[in-house]
Amino acid sequence: MYGAQVLDDGTTRFRVWAPDASQVDLIIDELAFPMARDAQGNHTLALEVDPDTRYVYRIGHRQVPDPASRAQPGGVLGASMVVDPRDYRWQRNEWNGAPWHTAVICEVHVGTMGGFDTLCKSLPRLAAAGYTAIELMPIASFQGDRNWGYDGVQPYAPDASYGSVATLKHMIDEAHRLGLSVILDVVYNHFGPVGNELPHYAPEFFRADVHTPWGAAIDFRRPQVARYFIDNALMWINEYRFDGLRLDAVHTIEPQAFLEELAAAVRRTCLPHGRQVWLILENENNTASLLSGDYNAQWNDDAHNALHVMLTGEHEGYYADFAKNPTADVAKALAEGFVFQGQPDRRGHPRGEPSSHLRPTSFVLFLQNHDQVGNRPMGERLTCLVDDADLRAAMVVVTLSPMIPLFFMGEEWGCRTPFYYFTAYDGELAEKVRNGRREEFSHFAGFTDPQRRARIPDPNALDTYAASIPRMQDDEQGVEWKHWFAGLLQLRQRYLCPRLESSCALGCEVLGDKALYARWRLSDGHYWEIALNVSGQDVSLPRDSATRVIWIEPQDALDALDRGVLQSHTAVVLERELEGERLLA
Structure with missing residues (x-):
């Protein structure tokens, strides 16, 4: 294991992989302690140190923080700090996941x-809304005091601006007391633009022959690199007791064998203890085969994109892949999981694998998340883009389909606050981020004019961040929305969740433009059916x-339904009784 590991004998073992360095020194209070190098380029030293000791490594003429630092109290460019995971006394030792x-x-x-x-103080409200899990956007240390988290450079260290290691563990402890699971987004496909020192002393960490949108690809073929990230995953699960990990953009990770190795390592450490640990992917490649193994599910971007086009009519960027027939695409997603199962996308690239054999719970379904809101030029939520009646109808589908539903903070009260892309860079990097953000939308209708693009909020401005803080709506509309949303989730827990484990999709019929009828068989053999109509016309x-x-x-659409009519702007959930059986009371 890399980093500073407190051992049972009271010493702390420091280990860093620096294959290009013949000598590495551990620096504590300006004192240098030479480390021993092995044949693979690992530098190791065991030393008695005080709790919370600050340290750096001296490699050549550079002093660098530990790339596996457990805490960076002074930020990503400052000294690392020794953390003893045994310092926190867990209160909910009986929790084993869900x-x-x-x-x-x-x-x-x-x-x-x-x-x-x-956030810990908000957990009772989130539990009362009907959520059974919260998913944290990445918390790995990043440059500055505000960031989405996907620019982290210290994947082992929770960002100091969010609080201490102890406050994070207490928050997880409290979530478990309330029956909430806690998932963490982790980014293993790149490092952020400030604070990553690895290229200077471990260039082998990266591949010169493969590039990603963030630069040279990480070389997961090397055992030291694979170990670095697998140990990170195990740290979050074992030391912090996270109940699951969501791996960001794994389509940029090669080879796929690394993903399989990571998942297998997690299962090996959890299965003997009976823990329920969830592993979730974001994967543009729609690699269905990964979902037949140790991964529980994938974010279903295909389903989201098709639903979004059907609701809004937008067709720019990646929505162009779903503009031709979004209703048929939504139907395919509900019936089979992925829309793209090997056919070429808008760029002519074949994408995806057949997914109809997978259970509905292999897919995470959503109308909004950080990407789909924050990657809009003006960060609008669907409450500002779609008629309330159509939005509610679509939320019924997300909430009560047998897929796993995900919501973005504030959806439980119909939040209208924007969520922008924000960072806290300065100087030349800030200018590049600001200009790059605006140039990204230069081909979008409404933003071809440079003056219009200049209205896109500056990611580095404090006001951009402040405007993204979700504001609770305590007016009559907000209170009514909360009760409505909680009712939907209560219904899911009562009728659907107990019968989901071996559910399967039976198909989805297109009833007309923006109207469809999906059917599933639940684990007790009963049929679960959802009809949706967000067109301007009634359908039979x-x-x-x-x-x-x-x-x-x-x-008030019930009377029409009894006459065999599904009104416009309507969703209905039905259960079909089997012959000789009674439905749940």
């Missing part, structure tokens, strides 16, 4: 939620006596 099919996830940004301590939906309505949105 089955994946029970997950209802709220994605949150720790900074805009006020840090670990303030014959209904027989073997079904009963579980939920209809809006409620």
Whole structure:
């Protein structure tokens, strides 16, 4: 294991991989302690040190923080700090996680939620809303005091601006007391632009022959590199007791064998203890084979994109892949999981693998997340883009489909606060980020004019960050939305979750433009059906006596449904009774 590891004999073992260095010194209080080098380029030293000791490594003429530092109290450019994971006394030792099919996830940004301590105080509200899990956007240390987290450079160290190691563990402890699982986004495909010293003393960490949008690709073929990230995953799960990890953009990680090795390592460490640990992918390649192994699920971007086009009519950027027939694409996603299962995308590149054999719970379904809101030029949420009736109807599909639902912080009260892309860079880098952000949208309608693009918020401005803090709506509309949302989630927990474990999709019929009818078989053999119509016209939906309505949105659409009509701006959830059996009471 790399980094500073406190051993049982009271010493701390420091280890860093610096294959290009013949000598590395550990520096503590300006005193240098030579480290021993092995044949693989690992430099190691065991030393008795005080708790919370600050240290750096001297490699050649550079003094650098530990790339596996457990804490960076002075930021990513400062000294590292020794952390003893045994210092925190866990209170919820009986917690062993929850089955994946029970997950209802709220994605949150720790900074805009006020840090670990303030987020901890919000947990009862999130549990009362009906969530069973929260997912933290990345918390690895980054440059500055605000960032989405995907520019982290110290993957082992929770960012100091969010709070201490102890406050993070206390927050997780409190979540478990409330019955909430906690998922962490981890970024293993690149490092941020400030504070990454690895290229200077471990250039072998990267590949000169493969490039990503962030620069040279990380070389996961090297055992030291693979070990660095696998140990990181195990640290979050074992030392911090996270209940799951969501791996960001794994389509930029090669070879795939690394992903399989990481998942297998997690399963080996958790299975003997009976822990329920979730592993989730974000993967543009739609590699369905990974979901037949140790990974629980993948974020279903295909389903989101098709739903978004169907609701908004937008067709720029990656939405162009779903502009031709979004209704058919949504139907395919509900019936089979992925839309792209090997056919070429808009660039002519084949993408995806067949996914119809996978269970619905292999897919995380959502209408919004940090990317889909924050990567818009003006950061608008769907509450500002879509009619309330259509949005509610679509939320019924997300909430009550057998896929695993995910919501973005604030959806539980119909939040209208924007969520912008924000950083805290300065100087030349700040200028590059600001200009790059605006240039990214230069081909989008409404932003071809440079003066219009100049209105896109500066990611580095403090006002951009402040405007992204979700503002609670306590007016009548906000209170009503909260009750409505909580009712939907209660329905999911009562009727759907107990029968999801071996559910399967049966197909989805297109009823008309922006109207469809999806069917699943649940683990008890009953049929679960959802019809959606977000068009401007009513469509025919014959209904027989073997079904009963579980939920209809809006409620006044029930009379028309009894006449065999699915009104526009409506969603209905039905359960079909099997012959000789009774439906749940």
